[in-house]
Amino acid sequence: MMSLHVALDDIQLFAGREGEDEARRIFPQVRAWTRDAESRKAVWHAGQVFNHAKAFEKTRLRDFYAVAMYHATLVLWVWGMVTSGSSRQSGIATPVGSTLPQNPPPQIAFTATKSQAKVVLDGSESKSTKAFVQLGYGTPGLLTAVRPANEMLDARPSSTSEVFTSLFDSRGVMASAAGVLKGNFPHTKGSLPPLVANLSNLLDELGKLPS
Numbered sequence: 001m002m003s004l005h006v007a008l009d010d011i012q013l014f015a016g017r018e019g020e021d022e023a024r025r026i027f028p029q030v031r032a033w034t035r036d037a038e039s040r041k042a043v044w045h046a047g048q049v050f051n052h053a054k055a056f057e058k059t060r061l062r063d064f065y066a067v068a069m070y071h072a073t074l075v076l077w078v079w080g081m082v083t084s085g086s087s088r089q090s091g092i093a094t095p096v097g098s099t100l101p102q103n104p105p106p107q108i109a110f111t112a113t114k115s116q117a118k119v120v121l122d123g124s125e126s127k128s129t130k131a132f133v134q135l136g137y138g139t140p141g142l143l144t145a146v147r148p149a150n151e152m153l154d155a156r157p158s159s160t161s162e163v164f165t166s167l168f169d170s171r172g173v174m175a176s177a178a179g180v181l182k183g184n185f186p187h188t189k190g191s192l193p194p195l196v197a198n199l200s201n202l203l204d205e206l207g208k209l210p211s
Contacts, residue, residue, distance in 0.1 A: 002045035002072060005038045011074050014082075015206060027082075034082045040133045043079050043140060043167070046072035047121020050142055053180050054122065061184035062193050070199045073177035076121070076142070077206065080167030118164050141166040144176040145183065174207030 010033070013026045033039050049072035053061055061069065119128050119138035131137040143162040165172040178200045185192055192200065 002042050002049065002075060005042035005045070006033065006075055008071055008074075011071075011078050014078055015074055030078060031082055034079055037134070037136075039079055040136060040140075042075055044121060044129060044133050046075040047123075047140070047142065050122035050177070050180060053184070054145075056184055058187075059185055061181060062196055066181060066193075066196050066199055069177065069181060070203070073174065073203060076167055076177075077170055077173050080140075080173060081170050084168040118166075120164070121167075139166050139168070141169075142173065142176050144172065145179060170209075171207040174203045178203045 007029075010026050010029055013022050014030045016023050049068060053065070053069050056065070117128055117131075117138040119132040119140040120126075120143055121129070121140050122142050123129075128138055132140055142165050144165045146161050146163050165176050167173055181196050181200050181203075182192065185196070191197075
C-alpha cells in the first residue's frame with residue numbers, strides 16, 4: 001500500500017544511493033511529492049509497517065521483511081526532513097517545539113493547535129490520523145520504546161515505556177527503526193543477521209546526516 005503512493009527509486013536516490021549529485025538532482029521531485037496528499041498516504045502506510053513489525057514473532061524480522069522496514073523508514077525520514085527543511089526556508093515554523101504567542105487570534109490558535117496535535121502513525125487508525133492524511137493536520141510521529149537504563153535484559157515487556165518521536169526528528173526516526181529491527185532479536189549477543197546488521201548501521205549513518 002505504501003508503494004502505491006511513493007516512488008521508492010526517488011526516495012533511495014535522495015538518500016544517496018547513487019551519490020550526492022543524484023540526490024541533488026532528484027530533490028525537486030521529492031520536495032514536490034512531500035507537498036502532495038499522496039505523500040501523507042505513503043507516510044501513514046509506512047507507519048503501519050512499523051506497527052506490524054513491532055508485533056512480529058521474534059527473529060522473523062529479516063530478509064524481505066527487513067528490507068520492507070528499511071524502505072518504510074526511508075519514506076518517513078525523507079518526508080520529515082524535507083518537510084521541516086522546506087518550512088524553515090519559507091519562514092514557517094514546524095510544529096515541533098513551537099509555541100504560541102499569548103492570546104493569539106482565534107483562527108491562528110485553532111490552526112496552531114491542529115498542527116501541534118500528535119499523530120501516531122504506528123498505531124490504530126483514528127480521527128487524528130485521518131485528519132493528517134486528508135488535511136495535513138498534526139505532527140506525525142512514531143512511538144519509540146524506551147527501557148530503563150538499569151533494566152535487566154530478561155525483564156518483562158511491561159517495564160518498557162514509549163515516547164513520541166516526531167518525523168521532524170530525523171535521528172530519532174532512524175533510532176526508532178533500528179530499535180525495532182534489533183529488538184526483534186532480543187537474545188542475540190552482538191551478532192545480528194548480516195542483512196539486519198547492515199541495514200541498522202545504514203540507518204544509523206543516515207540519521208547522522210545534517211538535515
